[in-house]
Amino acid sequence: MSAWEGDLLGRADVAKFLQNLLENDNDDIKVVNIDSPWGTGKTFFLDRWCKHLSDERGVVYFNAWEKDYTGDPFISLVSAIRDQLKVQRSTSDDIEDTIKDFTTKAKNIFLSTAPGLTKLVSKGLLKKLTAVESEELAATIQAATDEVADKAVEALIVNSEKDHEAVKQFREVFEKLVKEVSAAKSTEDGDFPVYIFIDELDRCRPTYAIELLERIKHFFDVSGCIFIIATDTKQLGHSIKAVYGGGFDSFEYLKRFFDITYSLDNSDVELWVSANFDISENSSYYCLELTKNYMTDKNNTLWVSNSNQIPPDENAVVCRDVELNGMQIIFVSLFNTFRASLRDLMKIKSHIKASTSNLIKSEVHFFLLCYLVFLKNADVDLYQSFVKGDEKYFIENANKKYPPWSLYFITKSVSVHDIALYYLNASKSSPKDLRGRLNENVDRLNYQVKVLLDSCNGEDYSKYFKLVDLAIQIK
Numbered sequence: 001m002s003a004w005e006g007d008l009l010g011r012a013d014v015a016k017f018l019q020n021l022l023e024n025d026n027d028d029i030k031v032v033n034i035d036s037p038w039g040t041g042k043t044f045f046l047d048r049w050c051k052h053l054s055d056e057r058g059v060v061y062f063n064a065w066e067k068d069y070t071g072d073p074f075i076s077l078v079s080a081i082r083d084q085l086k087v088q089r090s091t092s093d094d095i096e097d098t099i100k101d102f103t104t105k106a107k108n109i110f111l112s113t114a115p116g117l118t119k120l121v122s123k124g125l126l127k128k129l130t131a132v133e134s135e136e137l138a139a140t141i142q143a144a145t146d147e148v149a150d151k152a153v154e155a156l157i158v159n160s161e162k163d164h165e166a167v168k169q170f171r172e173v174f175e176k177l178v179k180e181v182s183a184a185k186s187t188e189d190g191d192f193p194v195y196i197f198i199d200e201l202d203r204c205r206p207t208y209a210i211e212l213l214e215r216i217k218h219f220f221d222v223s224g225c226i227f228i229i230a231t232d233t234k235q236l237g238h239s240i241k242a243v244y245g246g247g248f249d250s251f252e253y254l255k256r257f258f259d260i261t262y263s264l265d266n267s268d269v270e271l272w273v274s275a276n277f278d279i280s281e282n283s284s285y286y287c288l289e290l291t292k293n294y295m296t297d298k299n300n301t302l303w304v305s306n307s308n309q310i311p312p313d314e315n316a317v318v319c320r321d322v323e324l325n326g327m328q329i330i331f332v333s334l335f336n337t338f339r340a341s342l343r344d345l346m347k348i349k350s351h352i353k354a355s356t357s358n359l360i361k362s363e364v365h366f367f368l369l370c371y372l373v374f375l376k377n378a379d380v381d382l383y384q385s386f387v388k389g390d391e392k393y394f395i396e397n398a399n400k401k402y403p404p405w406s407l408y409f410i411t412k413s414v415s416v417h418d419i420a421l422y423y424l425n426a427s428k429s430s431p432k433d434l435r436g437r438l439n440e441n442v443d444r445l446n447y448q449v450k451v452l453l454d455s456c457n458g459e460d461y462s463k464y465f466k467l468v469d470l471a472i473q474i475k
Contacts, residue, residue: 003052008275008322009041009268015049018262022226023192029259030221034230036264038202039346041275042230045264046197049228058181058194060084064212065200073212074219078106081196085181098177105170109219167219175222182224191224198229206239213257233261266342270322273332277349285356285366287326288419288447290407294318313413316406329407330367336405337416338378347475348373354471355464365454368461371420372468378402387465389428391421409445419447426451427461 004012022029036042050061060081067076086099178194186192198216201209216227233254240250266272294312312318317333324332334340340348351373356364376383379401385394395417398404404415426434434456438449455461 003048006275007044007048009266009271011041011045011048011264012052014045014262014264015052019053027223030225031216031227031229031257031259033233033254033258033261034228034264035233035261036230036266037341037343038232038235039276040264040266040272040342042232042264043199046199046228046230050195050197053195054088056185057192058085058088058178058185060194060196061199062196063199064209065203068204068208072110073208074106074215075110077212077215077220078103082106085177085194088181088185098173098180101173102170102177105166105173108166109170170219171222174220175224178222178224193224193226196220196225196227198227201229202232202236202239206243209236210240210243213254217257229258268322269335270324270332272342272345273328273335274322274324276345277328277331284360285327285364286450287330287366288407289409289445289450290326290329290447291410292319292324292326292329294408308411310411312408313406315404316408316413318408327366327370330370333405333407333416334370334374337402338374339402340374340377344377348377350474351377351468351471354474355467358467363454365423365451365459365461365464367416367419368423369464369468371416372464373471375420376468376472386420386424389424391424395421409447412445414445422448423451423461426455429455431456 018032022032034042034045047061050059053059061084062077062080064073067073070076082099082103179191181194182191198212201212204212213229216229220227233251237250237254240253241248244250244253291312315336317329317336319329335345352370355369355373359369372383372386375386382394382397382401385397398417402417404417406413406415407419429437434452438452438456
């Protein structure tokens with residue numbers, strides 16, 4: 001199976017573009033930031049790109065979120081690099097020795113620089129370097145004994161030099177490991193980089209994310225190694241502000257870690273919904289019997305010819321370049337109407353799933369449920385006017401604030417607000433009025449007949465209001 005199986009958003013082309021950029025005389029690019037909001041497929045992109053490269057490139061995949069519980073990210077990253085590159089090397093004893101040396105040098109760095117050990121070793125370090133107990137040293141300094149004070153300062157300077165040498169040795173052995181793995185993996189002429197993919201960084205504790213970026217910058221910046229780091233950069237910036245304060249310029253701070261930033265294109269909402277809105281259409285979901293396709297070539301139409309058929313309105317959602325099921329078409333039409341962000345879509349999707357899980361024993365009028373979730377997420381006041389049945393206020397403000405998109409029914413296109421109001425009228429009508437409307441000699445669309453008939457037979461559409469009010473509390 002291809003590494004890019006199921007790639008509905010064209011991410012393979014992005015990976016190919018970036019790989020060509022990185023491997024063609026761009027040695028100054030060592031850290032790439034893949035920027036995209038949460039829930040837009042960054043993990044899919046990194047995972048598939050990593051698998052695609054694995055045949056001919058050294059690769060490491062590190063999920064920062066999974067290691068967030070550990071104290072220092074340096075150890076977790078070193079462990080991932082060691083374990084994953086070990087199985088990608090040749091059977092050469094030289095590479096085995098390099099792996100062992102890499103681990104040893106990493107241990108030396110951790111012992112000398114890890115902030116988590118500072119409190120534990122400070123007293124012992126001072127005793128080791130000065131041969132004076134810490135309490136005795138403190139008393140001596142307080143007594144202004146210049147000789148001991150000078151001795152302590154000199155010891156700290158010597159230790160700083162040792163730290164610098166440990167970092168230098170670690171970089172040297174890491175670069176050696178990278179080159180040996182590259183040579184073992186490559187089936188082509190030339191030296192190709194080892195790629196280290198860092199995922200889920202924006203979900204980590206701010207301090208953990210900061211420390212990981214700092215360690216990559218200071219310890220792993222070597223020739224032949226490229227870091228691909230996926231983040232919701234805006235969200236990560238806000239998290240960093242929580243550590244350094246609201247006035248801190250977190251976005252300028254982040255720039256120092258990334259040589260380039262590539263923003264994933266999420267503008268094609270139909271492709272995004274096709275790839276991410278995975279509630280399968282089945283008989284328990286009623287989706288208005290809407291028409292999914294429209295083609296001018298009558299020999300290829302997917303629906304029965306109708307003498308009254310008309311083309312869909314310009315803002316009617318039908319399948320053109322992307323094949324969508326009825327639920328996805330409804331979802332797209334509401335996304336376009338309420339101008340939700342991609343981050344909002346993930347929240348809305350969870351609210352819809354939470355609601356449908358409470359309707360497992362009954363048919364789900366999917367449009368009504370979906371419309372209410374979108375409406376309440378977008379505008380609580382407008383939602384309340386709808387639920388209360390204040391049609392005049394709702395119509396005036398809904399069409400003004402959220403110009404509606406439409407759904408297509410062969411003989412006409414109907415705006416999403418009008419479809420929602422049809423449900424509302426049915427829910428507010430008496431059984432007698434419903435029966436009267438059903439008996440009227442009026443041509444109705446199939447969904448309109450069903451809405452009236454189901455209401456006449458006891459379907460309580462107000463239950464959707466209650467479900468949405470509960471589901472919307474999920475954050």
